[in-house]
Amino acid sequence: MPCLAITGASSGIGYATAKRFYEAGYSVINLSRRTCDIAGVINITCDLTDPDFIINIESDLSASMEDAETICLVHNAARLAHDTIAEVSAPDLRSVYEINLVAPAVLNRTLLPTMNAGSSILYVGSTLGEKAVPGSFSYVTSKHATIGMMRASCQDLAGSGVHTACINPGFTDTEMLRDHIPADVMPEIAQMSAYGRLIDPAEIANALxxxxxxxxxxxxxxxxxxxxIER
Ligand SMILES: NC(=O)c1ccc[n+]([C@@H]2O[C@H](COP(=O)([O-])OP(=O)(O)OC[C@H]3O[C@@H](n4cnc5c(N)ncnc54)[C@H](OP(=O)(O)O)[C@@H]3O)[C@@H](O)[C@H]2O)c1
Structure with a gap:
């Protein structure tokens, strides 16, 4: 059976992706602090900002993938903080990079030995991986690096039969967006797509x-x- 290993499937895009793959016959393993409540999904609880998260979960993770023919590893969990070049602190920057960048690299290294040809590593990036807005310094820099990590992955994995890609969502109707954008501004945000609406997380799940x-x-x-729509 193919297996989806995904970070951050307790909500939003990750949840929709877990559902999409599970319904297509994949076994699904979720890594996050809260659980993914889809029946049949295996939850491995962890905090990806903890630099040592892998030590606590490595044996459970390996055991849950023992029979996987192929693995699709999706790096989806991320932190979006309000910060700027003038005020961001080193500990906050490290914390964002820990979940957005270091955790994917650690999971890649851990799972690659069990990833047969036909497997994939997919990164959930952002439109802010290729442009910037004010007030999201750590997120913008980390999402630019996500694209770099995907490109480096592609080069390093040549010949392995494992492929990679980075999916950059636009404004998607999730907790992260609702936490970041005031409710009264949301209609204006929805108008920033050519379709005049927010993206449904299931649409990103389909792309993944x-x-x-x-x-x-x-x-x-x-x-x-x-x-x-760019302004
Ligand atoms: N929504 C958008 O408009 C948008 C746009 C561009 C890109 N994206 C990207 O899409 C991805 C998913 O975001 P979303 O919009 O679906 O947000 P979301 O609904 O808030 O989901 C974020 C997920 O990340 C997990 N997570 C957060 N901190 C964690 C931690 N310390 N340890 C483990 N897991 C953690 C959360 O799980 P727990 O809280 O249970 O730990 C949750 O499942 C992110 O990479 C985001 O950058 C989103």
């Missing part, structure tokens, strides 16, 4: 499912933003 199935997109940055 497509990327897992199609190694021809190896090394690609895929924008999934309904056509973001």
């Amino acid at each position: 499912f497509f990327a897992a199935q199609n190694p021809v997109i190896n090394g690609s940055v895929i924008n999934a933003n309904l056509g973001q």
Whole structure:
């Protein structure tokens, strides 16, 4: 059976992705602090900002993937903080980089030995991986690095039969967006796509499912933003 190992499937895009893959016959393993409540999903609780998170979960993770024919590893969990160049502290910056960058690298290293040809490593990036807005310094820099990590992964994995891609969502209707954008500004945000609405997390899940199935997109940055309108 193919296996999806995903970070942050307790809500939002991760939840929708867990559902999409589970319904397609994958076993699904979620790594996050809260659980994913989809029946049948295996939850391995962890805090990805903890530099030693892998020590506590490594044996459970390996055991849960023992029979996987192929693995799709999706790096989805992330932290979006309000910060700027002038005020960001080193500990806060490290904490964002820990979950957004270091945890994916650690999970790659841990799972690669068990990833057979046909497996994939998918990164959930952001439109802010290729441009910047004010007030999201740590997030913008980390999402730029996510694209770099995906490209480096592609080069290092050449010949392995494991492919990779980075899906960059636009404004998607999730907790992260609702926590970041005041409710009265949300209608204006929805108008920033060519379709005049927010993206449903299930649409990003579909893009991730497509990327897992199609190694021809190896090394690609895929924008999934309904056509973001630039101002
Ligand atoms: N929503 C958007 O508009 C948008 C746009 C561009 C990119 N994205 C990207 O999409 C991805 C998913 O975000 P989302 O919008 O679906 O947000 P979300 O609904 O808030 O989900 C974030 C997930 O990350 C997990 N997470 C957060 N901190 C964690 C930690 N310390 N340890 C382990 N897991 C942690 C959360 O699980 P727990 O709280 O249970 O730990 C949750 O499952 C992120 O990479 C985000 O940057 C989102």
